[in-house]
Amino acid sequence: MVHQGGPGPPRRATTFDILFIMKHILSMLLVASVFLSQIRPVNAIVDPLSTPNNKFGVHIVDENDLDDAAKLVNSSGGEWGYVTIVIREDERDAGRWQKVFDRMRELKLIPVVRLATRGTADGWEVPTEQDAEEWAHFLNKLNWVVKNRYIILFNEPNHAHEWEGTIDPAGYTKIARHFRNTLKQTSEDFFILPAGFDQAAGNTDDSLSVEIYYRMMYESDPDIFTLFDGWTSHSYPNPHFSGSITASGRQSIQGYVWELQYLAAYGLPQNIPVFITETGWAHREGTTENTSYKPAEEVAQLFQIAYTDVWDDPQIVMVSPFLLNYQAEPFDNFSWKKPGSTEFYPQFSKVISLGKQSGLPIQVDVASVQMVHVITSLVTDSQFFVPIRVHNTGQTIWHSADTSLIVYDEAHKPIGTLPIPTLKPFQT
Structure with missing residues (x-):
């Protein structure tokens, strides 16, 4: 039932x-x-848009921020908003994460889990096929909050530091397919999402543009873009995380639209549910002032417009801006919480005031x-x-x-x- x-x-x-x-x-x-x-x-994913859905979400790095996350995404009529959170392979403690999931259940928060390996001098380790078995075993131990077990397969592999110092589209594609198949064999309730990609990355020694990266993924495995249950997008307002709210195309807060259109030729279903797991403007306020970014008051206004006039697309399942709380460099200018304080920047109260849907996610x-x-x-x-x-x-x-x-x-x-x-x- x-x-x-x-x-x-x-x-x-x-x-x-x-x-x-x-x-x-x-x-x-x-x-x-x-x-x-x-x-x-029956073990099978469900369409997250088939029932009332609260698309408000937020990205966190610490489970101690869950209460603040709930205040943000479940405010003004909302219930069952989303939280994007990272689990590293050296954090695979089932007891710890079951407590996190149980707290999310109480707060009516839906977890979207991004998998991560371990940091090295060359960047994040490249996952192996054996790792997939270990991840599946760990993740299947948990009593998830809702029927769909949302999993993101790593992060921005078109940056070398996210893939142990290398740019390897074929390697990521092979790993993504293996992880996807292993998780699905463990439970059909795993809802598999690809890594979000950096749409602004150029062709340099340590990065590759998404156009070329996507093409090389397709060339190595022509079915790869048909395997995912949803699409992950890092739709940042670029350049410099300060782009115009009216901009469209790649490197805008509508970057996901460009991704869908570009990948249509490579088999990505055009009605695929969209998860914007990273987005948002940087603000100049932080541990030190960065005047190249917009002031926090302006950022708050931009978020209001974005949620009401841009991210109202019915294909979007969730939008989780990066980042609720980060107290130091390099992400202090993205943090919604002020450093060394219990107070938040203006976008927090602005988004709290926006009307939200009371979600009804399917649960077992x-x-x-x-x-x-x-x-x-x-x-x-x-x-x-x-x-x-x-x-x-x-x-x-x-x-x-x-x-x-x-x-x-x-x-x-x-x-x-x-x-x-x-x-x-x-x-x-």
């Missing part, structure tokens, strides 16, 4: 059906059958029910109380206001309901 997350209208109440078949005959054994009237979910809703004691004999015309234990094994938080058990008699007629207390996943 799948469930549209969260309590209260217009959400569907969650009901689990219990059937007790009792023969009130002396010396006969009690026959009890307890079952769930739900369909077990599964339970197990067991009898605590089995009664082996009955007395004619007597009443018996049969204690049962209900265990939440899905993704949703059951709230007592909208979750109950229906009790049926032997003729399959409902005879009453039993309340269930609020239960989080894996609680009984």
Whole structure:
């Protein structure tokens, strides 16, 4: 069964059906059958735009920023906004990340996870095919927040420092295909996104333009752009992270449109869901003032216009500006939070004030029910109380206001309901 997350209208109440078949005959054994009237979910991704969707998101680097992220993306009517977060291979602690996911579930935040390797003197290590097995094993241990398990396969490989000092489109393509296939074989609920690319990169010793990089990916594997479930875009307002809000094409906040059009010839589906996982203007305020960037007040106004007039495209699933909180160089001019302070730059309050959709992401809703004691004999015309234990094994938080058990008699007629207390996943 799948469930549209969260309590209260217009959400569907969650009901689990219990059937007790009792023969009130002396010396006969009690026959009890307890079952769930739900369909077990089929392992497959769902279209994130098939249900109401809150496209507001934000990029974070620390799980301690989750509460602030929720204040931002779930404000003004919003629920179930998005958070882009990075997990490095040396951080694969299932206990830690399950706590992060559980907190996101409570805050109604949808995780979009970008995979990362380890930093070296030459940049980020190149992942291996063996790494894919280890990532799949780790990621599959987690009870995810929603049915779709959003995974981004690394970051801007058209920069040499993101690929261990090399520019290797064929190598990235091979790794992306292998990771995609390995994750899908582990669970069809993995929603696979490619790396976001730097649209502004030129043809230099340590970078390659996206036009050439995309072409070389296609030449090495003509099906590569048909394999992804969504498209990742780093649609920054360039040049110098200070471009015009009215600009279009590559290197603009509409850069994703250019990417889709350019890649049409290489097989990228033109209706593919779009995830803008990095974007935003740099502001001059920071640990030191950088007057080449726009003032924070102007940046706030630009974000308001962007969300209301540019990123209102129905093909966009989410927009997560970079970066909610970074207290030092090199990203202090991108940080929405002021250095050494609990205060935020003006874009934080400006985006909070924008009206948002109350999202209804699909969640897996599964339970197990067991009898605590089995009664082996009955007395004619007597009443018996049969204690049962209900265990939440899905993704949703059951709230007592909208979750109950229906009790049926032997003729399959409902005879009453039993309340269930609020239960989080894996609680009984």
